[in-house]
Amino acid sequence: MLLFRHDAQEPPILSPRIPIIGHLINMICYKQDFYHQLGQHNPDLPIFTLPLGLGKMYIITSPALVQAAMRKKSLSFEPLTVAFAERMVGFGPNIMDLMHHPPANSESWLNAQHKPYDMLAPGAALNDMNARVLNSVADIINSVGPEFETKQFYIWLRNSFTRATTGALFGAQNPLTEDPKLNDSLWDYEGGQADLLMKPFPSLTARKPFQGRAALQEALRAYFRAGHDQDSDVSLVIKGRVEVNKKWGLPIDDIADHELGMLFVSVTNAIPTLFWMIFYVFHDSQLVADLQNELLGCVEEMEDSNGQRECIFSVAKFSAECPLLVSTYQEVMRMTNRQLGTRTVIEDTYLSHSSVGDAAGTPTTYLLKKGTHIQMPSIITAYAPATWGEDVHNFDPRRFITTGEREKERQQNRAFNPFGGGKHLCPGRHFAYAEILGAVAALVLGFEIVTPEGGQVSVPPMNNSLVEAVGKPLSDVQQNLLVNIRRRPGWEGVKWRFVAGNGTTDT
Ligand code: HEM
Structure with missing residues (x-):
């Protein structure tokens, strides 16, 4: 029984067991587990229509169709950006007006936002940002001493790397350096974004994220009014964004509000990824030993002018010289x-791919109807046994090391989209690579990370959320997980340093 129209050319319907609302209930109750089950139980459906009460959604599971969909201009991210901008990001009427009324015959404001992302592509501007963030990463790890220190690990990592990242983007005068409490505000906002979107009267019903966002907006406005965005240590990507918005006539307070988005995206996925990588690595003593061997061949040692031992990693060397490190990152x-x-879908669209079709090799073409939402969940493509093998649920740090099986690797590359794709492919991926791999390389070679009892750490459970591109540990783990960290014997006196490099840092 369907409460919506369905054309025979549209993707086949996957009926729920409980008519009409079964999928909706499962989605609300089981969240990511629901998508995971959909993928595991329907390996032969490359795309399907999911009835959701009065409406429907298309789910794409075939990596080839995902790639084709990401390239289609008529499958757009913009309607959702506009829908979320006011309630979730808190944009005011000036920005909303630019979103709702794009000029008929020239580039829209939303499109104009893409140009400054060029500054995050490999090149001088990225090297500059990488150098700044890696300097701060060096400060963080050089502050760890030779005796075990017990850390509230997630919070320690989160706070120190948030400061490092925002410093690299917004310069030393950025609001989070000025007022460390804003670090909590940022993560309060991050943790309650869904509530801001869904709950009525969010100022009352979602107080923490609402107040966190307000505090950040106020601080960003003060930063911009004081002209700190023009300081020499501010990244070119931020300067580029500000320039675009000035050209579009936005007042300074709206320009400040807009940067809340950048503050948010620069930390929200990278820091949890760093957290998971540290735990997956330090959970496995053989992996630690193998990585240490690999990294010994890549680290440069020298003495500084005071005779102190310095160990230096050049981030540009990782891709050529540290295949296990890079593969571990990808597997995490x-x-x-x-x-x-x-x-x-913003206009009726036909979608097909040569690899998706009948037994005779004729591609099947699917009609996607205007106004319908599409999802291409990572948890489906990244956990498909047909692509990754039967051990898909196991962590295999060597999975991404090239073996020369070209067809298998081609299929896996297509199914591996942690940074999204198409026009919205994450522009921050090179920066994240430098920050995360730089930090992990130094931690693995020069530090021990164990439980407070001295045992091996285990990978904590992940929360189950529909709004996080990278899952976070459960909130109890975030607050209470204690870990001991110290310098590795033999590496006590080392000063860690990084060279940002100018090679490609793509993954
Ligand atoms: C491991 C870390 C990261 C992950 C997994 C990640 C993931 C993503 C994903 C999945 C998207 C949406 C893509 C799509 O819908 O097709 C995205 C967009 C974006 N990311 Fe990242 N990201 C990371 C780090 C960063 C960092 C460090 C920055 C900034 C320095 C950043 C800046 C952005 C921006 C600006 C967008 C929006 C792009 C657009 O709409 O065109 N990301 N990211």
Whole structure:
């Protein structure tokens, strides 16, 4: 029984067991587990229509169709951006007006936002940002001493790397350095975004994220009014965004509000990914030993002018010289990425791919109807046994090391989309690579990370959320997980340093 129209050319319907609302109930109750089950139980459906009460959604499971969909202009991210901007990001009427009334014959404001992302592509501007963030990463790890220190680990990592990242983007005068409490405000806002969107009267019903956002907006406005965005240590991506918005005539307070988005995206996925990578690695003493061996061949040692031992990693060397480190990073992302890849069909669209069709090899073409939402959940493509093998649920740090099986690797590359794709492919991926791999390389070679009792750490459970592109540990774990960290014997006196490099840092 259907409460919506369904054309025979549209993707086949996957009927729920409880008519009409079965999928909706399962989605609300089981969240990511629901999508996971959909993928595991329907390996032969490359795309299907999911009835959701009065409406429907298309789910794409075939990596080839995901790639084709990401390239289609008529499958757009913009309607959702506009829908979320006011309630979730808190944009005021000036920005909302630009979103709702794009000029008929020239580029829209939303499109104009893409140009500054060029500054996050490999090149001088990215090297500059990487150098700044890696300097701060060096400060964080050099502050750890030779005796075990017990850390509230997630919070320690979160706070120190948030400061490092925002410093690299917004310069030393950024609001989070000025007022460390804003660090909590940022994560309060991050943790309650869904509530801001869904709950009525969010100022009352979602107080924490609402107040966190307000505090950040106020601080960003003060930063912009004081002209700190023009300081010499501010990244070119931020300067580029500000320039675009000034050209569009936005007042300074709206320009400040807009940067809340950048503050948020720069930390929300990278820091949890770093957390998971540390735990997956330090959980496995053989992996730690193998990585240490690999990293010994990549680290440069020298003495500084005071005779102190310095160990230096050049981030540009990782891709050529540290295949296990890079593969571990990719495998961590395969295991922990939870992006849903949501798009909206803005005009009727035909979707097909040569690899999706009948036994005779004739591609099947699907009609996607205007106004329907599409999702391409990572948890489906990244956990498909047909692509990754029967051990898909196991963590295999060597999974991404090239073996020369070209067809298998081609299929896996297509199914591995932790950074999304198409026009919205995450522009921050090179920056994240430098920050995360730089930090993990130094931690593995020069530090011990164990439980407070001295045992091996285990990978904590992940929360089950539909709004996080990278899952976070459960809130109890975030607050209470204690870990001991110290310098590795033999590496006590080392000063860690990084070279940002100018090679490609793509994954
Ligand atoms: C491991 C870390 C990261 C992950 C897994 C990640 C993932 C993603 C994903 C899934 C998207 C949406 C893509 C889509 O819908 O197709 C995205 C967009 C974006 N990310 Fe990241 N991201 C990471 C780090 C960063 C960092 C460090 C920055 C900034 C320095 C950043 C900036 C952005 C921006 C600006 C967008 C919006 C792009 C657009 O709409 O065109 N990301 N990211």
